[in-house]
Amino acid sequence: MIKKEVAIKKLQDNARIPTYGTEYAAGADLYACMEDCVTIQPGETTLIHTGIAMEIPEGYAGLIYARSGLASKKGLAPANKVGVVDADYRGEIMVALHNHSNMPQTLESGERIAQMVITPFLTASYVEVPELSETVRGEGGFGSTGTK
Numbered sequence: 608m609i610k611k612e613v614a615i616k617k618l619q620d621n622a623r624i625p626t627y628g629t630e631y632a633a634g635a636d637l638y639a640c641m642e643d644c645v646t647i648q649p650g651e652t653t654l655i656h657t658g659i660a661m662e663i664p665e666g667y668a669g670l671i672y673a674r675s676g677l678a679s680k681k682g683l684a685p686a687n688k689v690g691v692v693d694a695d696y697r698g699e700i701m702v703a704l705h706n707h708s709n710m711p712q713t714l715e716s717g718e719r720i721a722q723m724v725i726t727p728f729l730t731a732s733y734v735e736v737p738e739l740s741e742t743v744r745g746e747g748g749f750g751s752t753g754t755k
Contacts, residue, residue: 613725614662618699621716622658625723634672634722637702641716647706652686655702655720663694663725670724671702677720682708685721692723 608631615624618640625635639645640658647653663669671690678684686705702721706712714720 611664611667611725613664616660616662617658618660619656619658623717624659634724636674636719637671637700637721637723639714639716639718639720641714644713644715646711646713647683647704648711649706649709652703652705655704655714657700657702657720660697660699661692662697663692665694666727667694667725668692668728669700670726671700671721672724674719674722678707681712682706682710683712683714683720690721 617624622640623638625637627635637657640656645653645655661669669692671685671692673684673688683704683706686703690702692700700723704714704720
């Protein structure tokens with residue numbers, strides 16, 4: 608397990624620093640930071656403030672995923688499925704939560720709304736070529752490697 612320091616700035620007094628649920632959790636919980644409760648109607652997407660900004664190290668990105676409990680119990684998950692926070696972004700971390708359920712769902716300030724995984728990434732240098740190398744799979748996609 609690699610530990611890397613990530614600088615966090617609270618933008619609101621009641622903002623909470625991300626926390627890990629267990630010693631080996633990959634994602635740190637992000638918390639809602641609002642003055643009042645927010646109700647998200649069925650099929651609606653609402654931007655939820657966290658009240659924090661962070662300085663993700665160069666060569667890393669923050670990937671924002673759904674919290675399984677919030678998704679399964681309330682039907683709330685990030686609208687873009689996985690949010691990407693780049694290392695050069697210094698604004699407030701916000702989560703666009705979508706209500707997939709058929710009931711209005713209410714969030715309170717301080718509630719865990721998503722989880723963030725800080726992960727290294729590779730910046731590719733794309734080079735156009737006339738042909739690609741051959742593989743056994745070739746151009747097969749969308750279920751082409753499944754069992755018969």
